[in-house]
Amino acid sequence: MWQADAQSQVVVDLDAIRANVRTLRSNTPAEVMAVVKADGYGHGMVASARAALSGGATWLGVCTLDEAFGLREAGLATPVLAWLWLPGQPVGRAIGCDVDLSVASLSQLAAVTAGAREAGRAARIHLKIDTGLSRSGAAAPEWPQLVEAAGKAQADGYAEVIGVWSHFACADAPGHETVDRQLAGFADALDVAKRLGVEPQLRHMANSAATLTRPDTHFDLVRPGIAMYGLSPLEDPAVRATLRPAMTARARVLLAKRVPAGQGVSYGHTYVTPRASTVALVPLGYADGVPRHASNLGPVLLNGGRYTVAGRVCMDQFVVDVGDAEVAEGDEVVLFGPGDGGEPTADDWAEAVGTINYEIVTRFGSARVPRIYRGDAA
Numbered sequence: 001m002w003q004a005d006a007q008s009q010v011v012v013d014l015d016a017i018r019a020n021v022r023t024l025r026s027n028t029p030a031e032v033m034a035v036v037k038a039d040g041y042g043h044g045m046v047a048s049a050r051a052a053l054s055g056g057a058t059w060l061g062v063c064t065l066d067e068a069f070g071l072r073e074a075g076l077a078t079p080v081l082a083w084l085w086l087p088g089q090p091v092g093r094a095i096g097c098d099v100d101l102s103v104a105s106l107s108q109l110a111a112v113t114a115g116a117r118e119a120g121r122a123a124r125i126h127l128k129i130d131t132g133l134s135r136s137g138a139a140a141p142e143w144p145q146l147v148e149a150a151g152k153a154q155a156d157g158y159a160e161v162i163g164v165w166s167h168f169a170c171a172d173a174p175g176h177e178t179v180d181r182q183l184a185g186f187a188d189a190l191d192v193a194k195r196l197g198v199e200p201q202l203r204h205m206a207n208s209a210a211t212l213t214r215p216d217t218h219f220d221l222v223r224p225g226i227a228m229y230g231l232s233p234l235e236d237p238a239v240r241a242t243l244r245p246a247m248t249a250r251a252r253v254l255l256a257k258r259v260p261a262g263q264g265v266s267y268g269h270t271y272v273t274p275r276a277s278t279v280a281l282v283p284l285g286y287a288d289g290v291p292r293h294a295s296n297l298g299p300v301l302l303n304g305g306r307y308t309v310a311g312r313v314c315m316d317q318f319v320v321d322v323g324d325a326e327v328a329e330g331d332e333v334v335l336f337g338p339g340d341g342g343e344p345t346a347d348d349w350a351e352a353v354g355t356i357n358y359e360i361v362t363r364f365g366s367a368r369v370p371r372i373y374r375g376d377a378a
Helices: 014-026 037-041 045-054 065-073 091-096 106-119 140-155 177-195 208-213 346-353 357-362
Strands: 008-013 031-035 059-062 080-082 099-103 123-128 159-165 202-206 247-252 255-259 277-282 299-302 305-308 318-323 332-336 371-374
Touching: 008 014, 014 031, 014 045, 014 371, 031 045, 037 045, 037 357, 045 059, 045 065, 059 065, 065 080, 065 091, 065 099, 091 099, 091 106, 091 123, 099 106, 099 159, 106 123, 106 140, 106 159, 123 140, 140 159, 140 177, 159 177, 177 202, 202 208, 299 318, 299 346, 305 318, 332 346, 346 357
Parallel strands: 008 371, 031 059, 059 080, 080 099, 099 123, 123 159, 159 202
Antiparallel strands: 008 247, 247 332, 255 277, 277 318, 299 305, 299 332
16 A cells, blocks of 8 residues: 555565564573664664564664664663674663673773663673674673673672573574584683683574574574564575565656657666567666666566566665566555565565665665555454
8 A cells, every 4th residue: 555645665574573472482492682783683673673673573673872762762772782883882872771792802891881870780791702794892802801801890889691602604504613602702702701610591582583583592592583573584495485584665757758769768778678668667766776786687567467677776776677668656556575476576576686675675775765554463
């Protein structure tokens, strides 16, 4: 159903998010942290969080403090972990509103201690060990010092070590040798922590891929992100079939007209009509989330037919050559959805443009494309 004045929209099926989380929850004894960073991977952070909680999630995960504050301001009191922050940011405020903080360095721990003094309460922290991704997390040689300092902060009443965690590099390839190597590194880190008198309430490492394929990585908490939105990080069709994509991106034809054979289309004339054709103008472009590198590649569904973007994707629009098919202003063009009606999926777009489904859906966060929520969970 379309809003009367909308020329494009993103439709998010919150029931699908809820059902996906239920599916993930049913396959593990661990608690589920629903990762709603990046505005819920383009699906809307707060609405996605509520749908995930109704599906059985008991934690929420975000990157930034601002994202965590947004959840609190929306009235969500569920435990929230924020893991990408800098000393100097409002750590005291985060502690004061019960936001758990990832700590990966002594400087972050010092900022947490100062924030705890400011807030007048102990900070809830999750110590992060780098087991091989080489992004955030304390390196193995630095880990004992960080744990020892965290134990002292806990003894002094400035911190409470809620969790120890890490993140996989290649869990989307379940048999990859790094998965077991990282698991072993995580076990070593937990042993070090125990030896130093720090025993966390929660151990967590599994992302979407590991949640779906490696139960031995689940520990006390799993952190699905892309899977809760119905997209799989794995190519296995059996795994994909257990999830339902929640996002549909669509627009209305703005203009349809006949052009002669040999007519160049869009900037640079990288597409030339092979025959006299009808071309349809679609009011979505790279400012709205359509990748520019989908030029001459991106698939769409229009009036029951599958077509490909003709020529370059522009900032605000792209063109589709429909040949002699009937098309009129206002006809619906579906870029991607769950695939029920023959429309392309986010996976189809990812394959066409050489990226991953994560990037396709997270692009669609433009303020000028309305986001519409559907389902009982809405």
